[in-house]
Amino acid sequence: MARTIGSHGPTTMEAIRKAGLRLIFEHGYEAMSLRQLAAEVGIQPGSLYNHISTKQELLSQLIQDHINHLLSELELALRDKRGAVERLRAFVAFHVSYHMTRKREVFIANSELRSLEPRNYEAVVALRGAYERRLADILTDGVAEGVFDVDDIQVATFAIIALLTGLCSWYRPGGRLTKDAIIAAHEKLVLSGVMPHSAASPSGGDGKRGEQA
Amino acid sequence: MARTIGSHGPTTMEAIRKAGLRLIFEHGYEAMSLRQLAAEVGIQPGSLYNHISTKQELLSQLIQDHINHLLSELELALRDKRGAVERLRAFVAFHVSYHMTRKREVFIANSELRSLEPRNYEAVVALRGAYERRLADILTDGVAEGVFDVDDIQVATFAIIALLTGLCSWYRPGGRLTKDAIIAAHEKLVLSGVMPHSAASPSGGDGKRGEQA
Amino acid sequence: MARTIGSHGPTTMEAIRKAGLRLIFEHGYEAMSLRQLAAEVGIQPGSLYNHISTKQELLSQLIQDHINHLLSELELALRDKRGAVERLRAFVAFHVSYHMTRKREVFIANSELRSLEPRNYEAVVALRGAYERRLADILTDGVAEGVFDVDDIQVATFAIIALLTGLCSWYRPGGRLTKDAIIAAHEKLVLSGVMPHSAASPSGGDGKRGEQA
Amino acid sequence: MARTIGSHGPTTMEAIRKAGLRLIFEHGYEAMSLRQLAAEVGIQPGSLYNHISTKQELLSQLIQDHINHLLSELELALRDKRGAVERLRAFVAFHVSYHMTRKREVFIANSELRSLEPRNYEAVVALRGAYERRLADILTDGVAEGVFDVDDIQVATFAIIALLTGLCSWYRPGGRLTKDAIIAAHEKLVLSGVMPHSAASPSGGDGKRGEQA
């Protein structure tokens, strides 16, 4: 009588992750029921437990995997970039394009942190901290190089990440703007935001980067 | 913090709103149970229904009241401001300072929208649209006035609001920075982000990075 | 729509205890489901939680109440009894007759101890220890008085209680024997078991029996 | 204690029985899950079914094997004993020592009878009846021989078996008392309990049963 319908084999776990991602994105972790999830996958609710140990652990896994992937991709994106300006530009381009293709993972990793149990929460926050530090380091370097003018690195870091991440709330593939246009718009906003203004800072007036705006 | 004996009179509704705000902020709407809420207020779960009609309506009420208040305060803040730059500066200052004092309301109004039933959702999104339009108008005016250089008004609007709203995720009263410092930092980031760098340096027009926008 | 059928008011808790007692006696604690219990009482399973906090706590309560009652009734039964023999006789009579009328409570309190969580388990074992000590004291006194001949008080205590409690496994009201006959039979067995045979026959008291212990 | 890699060959069934015995003893039949059992044995739950047909049948097998073994060992122990007193003494010694070495089997066979399905239950009760009858016969013979004074054979049989079986609840190897001391204590209690008292029966005063102890 076993396994009359529904998926099976190594595919099932992948189907669970995928459906879980979608459902959590759409309804939130608390609001997603394992019944829904199982139905989506095409198995009985109890069968989920052949693949996950708890609902909490599924969430934690999804988030952790996402952040690990995000971090390693960021390394790749920044690998051969030199200079704070170029690296910030690369960071923005990477972040935006990653968020456009992995909207769900990103959104969940930001909005469902509070649903994580303390142990998982701390692990994820640590990883997220590593990501933020990459941006903070770029900003710090840029200030040292004299190419950035930032009052408070911490505030700027949070603000830039919030700005970029906000994308997930409204971006829909196939919208009015091309991917490149969106990236360009964000690059401009962010770089302008942290680069010295001729008006405000004479050192910025040498024209070196007047063209950016 | 819960009242040990039943509360009474016009205070109870206020206690429910306050406790509800905190609980939703901390656990999320779905994760907050009316039992918790009642316990916090110091009454029995059934007694809540002398004050609210459903859990959903409580959420909707909290969000709607918040947005209405936000909108009317924004009107006040912008009332006597002239010129796109000054108005944008006022918008940022208002938004940031409002978000610092009403962190919970703001957070909930952003993160729990998806828990609203369609009817309520649409009403709230309409109000939020009005708020966003105020910013979009400022940006449009600024571009027309020639003081702003913005590729895409829509993207910039979302980005700026996301940037400012991100504050709720990390701001804690009594932190390292004063309220004014935080406002100043955000003003600078936003205004720099949308103001043309080339304004003061014609040499910037070499087009090296013209492709970015 | 609430409370369309089923019992209500202060009676419900009593009904739950009564039905719980029966079901646990018949099927065991683990094998009794709260669905069964609720059905027996005439309410929905969830409604049980207006009266109990957990299944475990119901068990614990039933056992603890029983042992407390047992202890206080024992005090009454022994209150005006003097002399080890008379007190042992009273103990046996009390124990047997109590067990005949409260078969279920007694059985559960003996057989479901292992289903108690550590905290509850310890509380109950402490109370049970108090009960056993009453018997041990009687035996000790009797030995001191020279009316009992017992090798090992501890073993005898356990054995006597086991003997008397075994009654629960087979006794059915309305069986072949009257209550008094059963009490008498047990009194005789127990008293004979602990009283010296040599008392009346010096030839038996020659200490030949010293080696057995 | 679990095998880390899958066990194989004729050993697995033995491991299942042994682990099952321990788990049922500790948690009860209903509370023991086949998952636990499989884990203990070091195999997957599904693999159990290569060795047992159902959980129920495992229990039934364990109990039935125990009782059969108990019965055949009892035959051996009584084989060359003559006279009711000697045979009762042998019965007690056998029963006590058997229960000390097979605590778990004995306990389960007593406490988990109610978990047996009717068919199995009846088979086991029949076997247990045979065992009890051996004791009842000894008592009956003793009364006929005039060496025992028992009011009601049935009650005495149950009481003695309960008394002896109670041992399983408290006996721990390596405790305060030696095996022989425990046997001796029980022999004395039981034999005293059924042998006529000089006080109650003049025939008891002749010292005839000085030998009993």
Add this chain to the structure above:
DNA sequence: AATGAATGAGATTTCATTCAT
């Protein structure tokens, strides 16, 4: 003989909500 993935039923418990008192 063992595995891994499935089933379908059922476990305890929580939930928003109702309503007579």
Add this chain to the structure above:
DNA sequence: AATGAATGAAATCTCATTCAT
């Protein structure tokens, strides 16, 4: 305006068992 007891649905998770591989 508050209570306490109820509902019915649903939550997460566990269970014994099956069976293709």
